[in-house]
Amino acid sequence: MDFLSNTERRYEDWGAQVMEAAAVPSAGGAVIPATLVSGLKNTNVTEGESVTLQCQISGHPTPVIMWFREDYKIESSIDFQIIYKNGFAQLVIREAFAEDSGRFTCTATNEAGTVSTSCYLLVQVSEDIESREDVAVVTEHVETAEKLVTEEAKEETVSQVSAAGAEAAAEAAAPPAAPFFITKPSVQKLVEGGSVVFECKVGGSPKPHIIWKKGGVPLTTGYRYKVAYKKETGECKLEISMTFADDAGEYSVYVKNQLGEVSASANLLEEEEYEVYMKKQQETFKTEVTAMVQEPRVGDLPPMEQTTTTTTTTTTIISGQEFHLSAMELRTIQDLEVSIMRITYREIVSEDGELMVTATPTEATQPSFQTPVKNYRIRDGMSVTFHCKTTGMPLPK
Template sequence: VPQPDIVWYKDAVPISPVKTPRYRVLAGGSLQVNGLLPDDTGMFQCFARNQAGEVQTNTYLAVTSIAPNITAGPSDSTVIDGMSVILHCETSGAPRPAITWQKGERVLASGSVQLPRFTLLESGSLLISPSHISDAGTYTCMASNSRGIDEASADLVVWARTRISNPPQDQSVIKGTKATMTCGVTHDPSVSV
């Protein structure tokens, strides 16, 4: 008496719910930590103070495992055949999630599988180089660890490269007659030439 004020510290630094909204001091004085991260590991101290004095206690929080979370998944992309494209997949979790990329049921790249033209980057993203028309479809990034699985998907559209398929040929014609030069083009149906 009177009711003490409660102040929380992490690693001897006062906790500011304004600076770290994931940390919240509840009405009874307890500390709630939302969305645990590995950086939340540390020594937590609780100080209770009033005019009569002060008491404190502490505890150590070790965040050893966190379910995978795809923090930035792939987005729908369009590429011209023969060009390279990167489908992004950034993750968080502990232990660090293993990344697997699939197109339908087919595994394209993971820690143990790597098909030609498909490269699993250190960031977790997928590099397709060069792309083929047959690469069009839905791609899924799967992040997994001992705590669970998270996944995200995106569609890849591959446009056929515009090409001159029937170029003009050298020709000789009689003066005064008509000369016809050809220029046959193949292109993706979704673009006009």
């Protein structure tokens, strides 16, 4: 009820701005601007149901109808059917998913003007949907098994039923335990047009159900979201593809069984916010390391070699601690670099199935890095993205 009342107020405020027809003077007087007879209404449905959003619009000549969801144009398809007949504009969503929730707008335009109307659609997910589906599947298997039982196939049928119920039996044998997190989701960086994955691992007995939410709205597999949950291992994933700036925010995962419920949240941050967050984490990490550091024992750090020969000691310094590369490690790195340098441009292009790109001697430039790869220090369980920017003509591979 709070959602509907809030959306009603938002709709009224927004409607005051958009529901104005931009009238254009007509020469003959027969042209009638697109006019809104009845607007869209806020709608609340359960996931999996079909939903029809409808408004009534008049005008002459017949206006062109367009539908939008959160300012993104909707194209007519098997899942989203757009209809305009006898003055009624309809958007039919064949099967509504949680990620379809949001603001929908219908615009009508003819040569005399434009009119718009909007509403909010809320697709709710019942927390016991998954459990009902599991029960339905088990019931279907049992009924099928009963029909196939004959005197000649009793032994085979028993083995099949036993295999189907093995997991349930193992779960029943496990001691009861409320849901808990083995690993929690971590902060991720939003790169527009890319993809991002939130991961966690849960436990509990009976095996818990999980629900991912953003802003209180449940998220399920659909257009840009993919939810995966392996009950046998407890691994949970939420993958978002083709990310937009609007995807930034807090994402939560709720884990529930008959003995309790737990939840955890993580933010999807835009690049600037993510960099600030990572700097704070690094400062915190440095402070903790400084507080916990102890006097090194003999042999903890190999001594620096002072030599007058041409042999050099490769040393990497991280926050005052020295990590020496052995001769074998250094040789391995050099071998890898040599093998990489031997790969030709033609071989890389051919492997990727692309065409060779050439440039005239006057246009050709050596490849170089505008932004080199940076060093990062992260905590266990956190994610990191390495990136760089190159220049050159033709564009380097």
